[in-house]
Amino acid sequence: MGQRSVTGGRPRDAHIDTAVLDAVSALLEEDGYRSLAIEKVARRAGVSKAAVYRRWPNRQLLVLAELERRMGGVEPPRTGCTLCDLDEALALFARTFRCMGPEFFSPLLADCSGDEELHRRFMDTLFDPPRNAVRDTLERARERGDLRDDVDLTLAVDTLASLVHYRLLFGHAPVDGRETARAVAVLLRGLARDFAALEAEAVGHSATSHG
Amino acid sequence: MGQRSVTGGRPRDAHIDTAVLDAVSALLEEDGYRSLAIEKVARRAGVSKAAVYRRWPNRQLLVLAELERRMGGVEPPRTGCTLCDLDEALALFARTFRCMGPEFFSPLLADCSGDEELHRRFMDTLFDPPRNAVRDTLERARERGDLRDDVDLTLAVDTLASLVHYRLLFGHAPVDGRETARAVAVLLRGLARDFAALEAEAVGHSATSHG
Amino acid sequence: MGQRSVTGGRPRDAHIDTAVLDAVSALLEEDGYRSLAIEKVARRAGVSKAAVYRRWPNRQLLVLAELERRMGGVEPPRTGCTLCDLDEALALFARTFRCMGPEFFSPLLADCSGDEELHRRFMDTLFDPPRNAVRDTLERARERGDLRDDVDLTLAVDTLASLVHYRLLFGHAPVDGRETARAVAVLLRGLARDFAALEAEAVGHSATSHG
Amino acid sequence: MGQRSVTGGRPRDAHIDTAVLDAVSALLEEDGYRSLAIEKVARRAGVSKAAVYRRWPNRQLLVLAELERRMGGVEPPRTGCTLCDLDEALALFARTFRCMGPEFFSPLLADCSGDEELHRRFMDTLFDPPRNAVRDTLERARERGDLRDDVDLTLAVDTLASLVHYRLLFGHAPVDGRETARAVAVLLRGLARDFAALEAEAVGHSATSHG
DNA sequence: CGATAAGCGAGACGGTACGTCAAGTCTTATA
DNA sequence: TATAAGACTTGACGTACCGTCTCGCTTATCG
Numbered sequence: 019m020g021q022r023s024v025t026g027g028r029p030r031d032a033h034i035d036t037a038v039l040d041a042v043s044a045l046l047e048e049d050g051y052r053s054l055a056i057e058k059v060a061r062r063a064g065v066s067k068a069a070v071y072r073r074w075p076n077r078q079l080l081v082l083a084e085l086e087r088r089m090g091g092v093e094p095p096r097t098g099c100t101l102c103d104l105d106e107a108l109a110l111f112a113r114t115f116r117c118m119g120p121e122f123f124s125p126l127l128a129d130c131s132g133d134e135e136l137h138r139r140f141m142d143t144l145f146d147p148p149r150n151a152v153r154d155t156l157e158r159a160r161e162r163g164d165l166r167d168d169v170d171l172t173l174a175v176d177t178l179a180s181l182v183h184y185r186l187l188f189g190h191a192p193v194d195g196r197e198t199a200r201a202v203a204v205l206l207r208g209l210a211r212d213f214a215a216l217e218a219e220a221v222g223h224s225a226t227s228h229g
Numbered sequence: 230m231g232q233r234s235v236t237g238g239r240p241r242d243a244h245i246d247t248a249v250l251d252a253v254s255a256l257l258e259e260d261g262y263r264s265l266a267i268e269k270v271a272r273r274a275g276v277s278k279a280a281v282y283r284r285w286p287n288r289q290l291l292v293l294a295e296l297e298r299r300m301g302g303v304e305p306p307r308t309g310c311t312l313c314d315l316d317e318a319l320a321l322f323a324r325t326f327r328c329m330g331p332e333f334f335s336p337l338l339a340d341c342s343g344d345e346e347l348h349r350r351f352m353d354t355l356f357d358p359p360r361n362a363v364r365d366t367l368e369r370a371r372e373r374g375d376l377r378d379d380v381d382l383t384l385a386v387d388t389l390a391s392l393v394h395y396r397l398l399f400g401h402a403p404v405d406g407r408e409t410a411r412a413v414a415v416l417l418r419g420l421a422r423d424f425a426a427l428e429a430e431a432v433g434h435s436a437t438s439h440g
Numbered sequence: 441m442g443q444r445s446v447t448g449g450r451p452r453d454a455h456i457d458t459a460v461l462d463a464v465s466a467l468l469e470e471d472g473y474r475s476l477a478i479e480k481v482a483r484r485a486g487v488s489k490a491a492v493y494r495r496w497p498n499r500q501l502l503v504l505a506e507l508e509r510r511m512g513g514v515e516p517p518r519t520g521c522t523l524c525d526l527d528e529a530l531a532l533f534a535r536t537f538r539c540m541g542p543e544f545f546s547p548l549l550a551d552c553s554g555d556e557e558l559h560r561r562f563m564d565t566l567f568d569p570p571r572n573a574v575r576d577t578l579e580r581a582r583e584r585g586d587l588r589d590d591v592d593l594t595l596a597v598d599t600l601a602s603l604v605h606y607r608l609l610f611g612h613a614p615v616d617g618r619e620t621a622r623a624v625a626v627l628l629r630g631l632a633r634d635f636a637a638l639e640a641e642a643v644g645h646s647a648t649s650h651g
Numbered sequence: 652m653g654q655r656s657v658t659g660g661r662p663r664d665a666h667i668d669t670a671v672l673d674a675v676s677a678l679l680e681e682d683g684y685r686s687l688a689i690e691k692v693a694r695r696a697g698v699s700k701a702a703v704y705r706r707w708p709n710r711q712l713l714v715l716a717e718l719e720r721r722m723g724g725v726e727p728p729r730t731g732c733t734l735c736d737l738d739e740a741l742a743l744f745a746r747t748f749r750c751m752g753p754e755f756f757s758p759l760l761a762d763c764s765g766d767e768e769l770h771r772r773f774m775d776t777l778f779d780p781p782r783n784a785v786r787d788t789l790e791r792a793r794e795r796g797d798l799r800d801d802v803d804l805t806l807a808v809d810t811l812a813s814l815v816h817y818r819l820l821f822g823h824a825p826v827d828g829r830e831t832a833r834a835v836a837v838l839l840r841g842l843a844r845d846f847a848a849l850e851a852e853a854v855g856h857s858a859t860s861h862g
Numbered sequence: 863c864g865a866t867a868a869g870c871g872a873g874a875c876g877g878t879a880c881g882t883c884a885a886g887t888c889t890t891a892t893a
Numbered sequence: 894t895a896t897a898a899g900a901c902t903t904g905a906c907g908t909a910c911c912g913t914c915t916c917g918c919t920t921a922t923c924g
Contacts, residue, residue, distance in 0.1 A: 027894025028893070034896090050343045055884055066897045071886075125339030127398070131332060132261050137400075145399060172402060173412060176392055181384075184391030187338070188356060189348075191383060201384055207419035238873035239915040245875090266905055277876045282907075449868025450920040456870090472765045479910055488871045493912075547761030549820070553754060554683050559822075567821060594824060595814075595834060602817030603809055609760070610778060611770075613805060623806060630840035660899035661889040667901090690879055699902050704881075 030073075037063040038070055042084040051081065051125040078129050078136055081122065086143050088118045094151035100159040100210075101202065101220035104178075107155040108198040112182050114148045120186040149179050164216060165209050177205055241284075248274040249281055253295040262292065262336040289340050289347050292333065297354050299329045305362035311370040312417065312431035315389075318366040319409040322359045323393050329355070331397040360390050375427060376420050388416055452495075459485040460492055464506040473503065473547040500551050500558055503544065508565050510540045516573035522581040523624065523642035526600070529577040530620040534604045536570045542608040571601050586638060591631050599627055663706075670696040671703055675717040684714065684758040711762050711769050714755065719776050721751045727784035733792040734839065734853035737811075740788040741831040744781045745815050751777070753819040782812050797849060798842050810838055 041063035045054050056077055060067045074080040092114055095106035115123070123144065130136040153175045159165055181201055185193045207213045252274035256265050267288055271278045285291040303325055306317035326334070334355065341347040364386045370376055392412055396404045418424045463485035467476050478499055482489045496502040514536055517528035537545070545566065552558040575597045581587055603623055607615045629635045674696035678687050689710055693700045707713040725747055728739035748756070756777065763769040786808045792798055814834055818826045840846045 028896075030895070052340065052343060056886085057884060066899085067886085068888095068898090069896065072895080076886090121342055124335065124342060128336030128339040129263065131335060131400075132263060141399070141401065145401070170411060173392075173408065173415070176395055176402065177388060177412060177415070180391040180395030181387055184387055184394060188352065190352065190356070191387065197384065200381060201388060204384070204388070204416070204419040208415040208417070237871060237917070239875080241874065267907090268905055278907085279877090279909095280875065283874075287907095448866065448922055450870080450922090452869065474762065474765060477910055478912090486871095488869095488873090489912085490872095490914095491870060494869080498912095543764055546757065546764060550758030550761040551685065553757060553822075554685060563821070563823065567823070592833060595830065595837070598814055598817055598824065599810060599834060599837070602813040603806075606809055606813035606816060610774065612774065612778070613809065619806065622803060623810060626806070626810070626841040627837065628841070630837040659891065659897060661891095661901080663900065688879055689881090700881090701883095701903090702901065705900075709881095 034063070034065050034069055035073065037065055038073070038080075039084045039087055041065075042080060043088075046081070046084070046119065046122055051122045051129075054081065056080070078126065079139070081126050082130075082139060082143055085118045085122060085126070089114055089144065089147070092147045092151050094154045096158075097223065099219050099223045100155075100162065100164045101206065101216050102223050103155045103158070104152075104202045104206070105195070105199050107152045108178060108182065108202060109195055110151055111148045111179060112186070112193050112198065115182060115186055118144070124187050149175065152179055164211060166211050169209050174205070174209055178202065245274070245276050245280050246284065248276055249284070249291075250295045250298055252276075253291060254299075257292070257295070257330065257333055262333045262340075265292065267291070289337065290350070292337050293341075293350060293354055296329045296333060296337070300325055300355065300358070303358045303362050305365045307369075308434065310430050310434050311366075311373065311375045312413065312427050313434050314366045314369070315363075315413045315417070316406070316410050318363045319389060319393065319413060320406055322363060322390060323397070323404050323409065325359045326393060326397055335398050360386065363390055375422060377422050380420050385416070385420060389413065456485070456487055456491055457495065459487055460495070460502075461506045461509055463487075464502060465510075468503070468506070468541065468544055473544045473551075476503065478502070500548065501561070503548050504552075504561060504565055507540045507544060507548070511536055511566065511569070514569045514573050516576045518580075519645065521641055521645045522577075522584065522586045523628065523638050524645050525577045525580070526574075526624045526628070527617070527621050529574045530600060530604065530624060531617055532573060533570045533601060534608070534615050534620065537604060537608060540566070546609050571597065574601055586633060587631050588633050596627070596631060600624065667696070667698050667702055668706065670698055671706070671713075672717045672720055674698075675713060676721075679714070679717070679752065679755055684755045684762075687714065689713070711759065712772070714759050715763075715772060715776055718751045718755060718759070722747055722777065722780070725780045725784050727787045729791075730856065732852050732856050733788075733795065733797045733843075734835065734849050735856050736788045736791070737785075737835045737839070738828070738832050740785045741811060741815065741835060742828050743784060744812065745819070745826050745831065747781045748815060748819060757820050782808065785812055797844060799844050802842050807838070807842060811835065 038059060041059045042054070045058060045062060054077060056070055057067060059080070060070050063070075070080070074083060092110065095103050095110065097103055097106065126144075127140060130140040153171065156165070156171055156174055160169065160171070178198075178201065182193055182198065185191050206216060210216055249270060252270045253265070256269060256273060265288060267281055268278060270291070271281050274281075281291070285294060303321065306314050306321065308314050308317065337355075338351060341351040364382065367376070367382055367385055371380065371382070389412065393404055393409065396402050402408075414428075417427060421427055460481060463481045464476070467480060467484060476499060478492055479489060481502070482492050485492075492502070496505060514532065517525050517532065519525050519528065548566075549562060552562040575593065578587070578593055578596055582591065582593070600620075600623065604615055604620065607613050628638060632638055671692060674692045675687070678691060678695060687710060689703055690700060692713070693703050696703075703713070707716060725743065728736050728743065730736055730739065759777075760773060763773040786804065789798070789804055789807055793802065793804070811834065815826055815831065818824050824830075839849065843849055
């Protein structure tokens with residue numbers, strides 16, 4: 019929500035903030051992002067248009083606020099086992115993404131492109147947090163010495179994260195735990211110093227099947 | 230362009246088709262996708278609004294037509310060397326995507342979501358063709374016996390293709406030949422029956438450095 | 441229908457003339473004059489737009505043609521009795537007017553005002569014929585010596601005719617034989633050389649009650 | 652102008668009301684009723700289309716508002732002399748009608764037919780007021796005992812009023828004070844208990860010549 | 863008999879206006 | 894100052910007709 023000068027005047031009504039975001043949420047579900055109009059949001063929230071504009075200067079930031087609210091915090095897993103952590107991180111990634119509504123992610127991103135500042139805000143809020151969970155996991159794997167020395171971490175993160183985003187955005191194939199686990203396996207075979215060792219360890223944890 | 234019954238009536242003026250698409254092209258460059266209005270397109274093309282609507286019933290299909298025009302045909306490479314083919318296919322993929330204007334890809338996709346038919350048209354036109362070039366290449370590699378038996382082809386294609394789309398869509402990291410070559414190398418290490426052999430062959434072709 | 445040079449070419453299809461006028465008739469009844477569009481007429485008649493425009497250059501003349509067709513010929517009555525003739529002439533007037541659809545009369549007139557030629561055509565076709573039936577009757581009455589010498593004939597005709605048009609156009613009061621007969625009586629009391637004599641004669645004919 | 656709930660909100664700008672009606676007035680004079688388009692009105696008034704639609708939902712009510720403004724109030728004459736009052740009432744009637752632009756009366760009426768509510772509004776605003784001036788005059792004459800007992804007042808009013816409307820609508824004959832005076836004379840001869848007495852009284856007032 | 867000429871259905875074409883919608887800004891009165 | 898209500902300009906939406914035109918075809922009359 020918009021920062022405010024603290025001095026004087028009537029204080030903002032906090033109920034309005036939630037009422038507006040609730041209305042955004044409902045309208046997104048009902049009519050999708052494209053036909054989400056601030057005027058409708060205000061009407062639905064039983065709030066004046068000005069009250070909305072006072073808090074969020076445009077619909078991009080308004081929707082961003084709602085999706086951020088939905089996303090909640092993202093905590094990376096720390097089991098100590100590289101393969102298990104990665105599986106879990108990717109599953110978390112997918113879950114987070116899915117619960118914020120992948121169908122709003124794409125148009126919002128599209129709407130934020132073209133403006134430097136908006137794009138940055140989008141990335142900071144929705145893109146980086148879940149992605150960093152994956153990155154952290156990989157970094158810990160490297161510190162543990164599980165990865166080859168010449169690994170390009172950004173490339174590795176992208177290869178994993180992009181798969182999830184890709185499928186959810188285009189919807190041409192499903193994303194489930196089995197699929198992501200396989201992707202992790204294939205990739206790690208290319209990245210790991212000793213893939214067989216990692217596999218053995220993971221079987222010990224018996225978290226997921228790495229066949 | 231809109232299909233037509235061939236019988237009777239004054240034939241459509243082909244100049245109008247190109248004039249409109251040219252106008253779309255110019256306006257996309259100048260103002261981006263978001264503020265592309267059919268009314269402006271018609272004005273710019275020196276053409277009546279009805280003439281535009283007669284051919285393309287909405288702006289999604291209009292822009293789709295223009296991007297399709299830009300993309301042209303996509304022919305997968307056939308050098309006979311798996312690593313070289315893959316490098317080339319991915320480079321082609323990136324090139325195709327870039328020349329059609331990656332900044333319009335995302336908002337157009339966003340605009341096509343929510344309508345079954347539009348989404349299908351989008352995928353058929355812009356998504357599948359370059360992607361299939363990669364898939365074909367991988368299929369030939371498998372037929373040649375270069376890949377492990379348990380390879381999930383769709384997963385492999387996605388892992389490679391998504392990387393390009395991902396970076397170009399979110400713009401958080403550049404995409405160049407060196408990067409894609411590295412991604413191919415990492416992935417093939419996980420997919421290949423005998424990665425060293427492939428590498429040796431590719432060095433013989435001296436196409437790109439596979440270090 | 442439009443006049444034509446007789447020489448050469450394919451002759452016009454007479455079926456089209458009637459098909460078009462029938463369509464006009466139907467559309468007038470269904471949607472009224474205001475929303476009568478030539479394009480709709482052509483569609484309804486199963487005829488091309490050009491075929492309509494070839495015959496009638498605009499919708500005013502088109503509707504005029506249809507109303508003229510409806511009106512048919514107007515023959516003034518000749519009973520020889522002034523009061524009876526007048527009653528009958530006025531009844532004929534009302535009947536004619538009503539059968540051509542008074543609700544189209546007003547908007548058509550309105551549509552024809554503003555163009556000299558159109559207005560003249562309207563008056564010649566729809567206004568003058570029934571009105572002249574009344575005028576003829578009054579003229580014969582004067583020749584018979586039934587009217588005062590200083591009677592202004594145009595004023596007299598207008599006073600009678602306007603009443604019918606007036607009520608049918610504005611619809612604020614009904615028009616029936618009893619009402620028009622009363623109007624005739626009142627007016628004749630002011631115009632006649634000897635009203636009582638006329639009344640006596642009419643009672644002899646026992647056509648209508650002139651009390 | 653459109654009625655509004657008085658509570659809250661920014662009040663309507665009164666300048667806009669007049670600017671719009673002025674524009675309507677100018678455009679009516681220049682191009683007539685038929686080509687009066689709300690879009691043009693707004694342009695001419697230097698006002699947005701929405702501002703016009705907010706006040707008047709269609710062009711009929713818009714023009715009605717302008718003609719009402721032009722018409723002003725109608726006060727029936729009260730000289731105490733029946734013939735003089737009638738002459739004056741009819742002259743007032745004609746004057747009122749003429750000053751509001753008889754050429755717009757007809758197409759507006761035509762445009763209002765077909766819709767119950769619009770027609771009523773038209774009658775209430777433009778038809779009844781001047782007509783009631785005539786009716787009042789006749790009613791006072793009857794109370795004074797100047798008219799025969801069996802007079803049908805509605806018929807009498809129509810006979811006088813229709814003449815003016817008739818001639819002005821169809822434009823086939825002029826309307827001036829002399830003509831209307833003659834019509835009054837003829838009609839009164841048929842309606843009056845003692846026409847000669849009325850005539851004598853009027854000559855005393857020397858208002859107009861009743862020969 | 864074949865040339866000429868017009869009729870005809872179909873539908874493209876540039877216009878113009880329709881009536882609606884939302885954007886983002888503003889003005890007022892009230893809290 | 895925030896708030897609700899709503900006026901305001903701007904600009905596009907997608908639709909509907911206008912009256913004109915081009916096309917390929919059909920149906921007459923005339924030389």
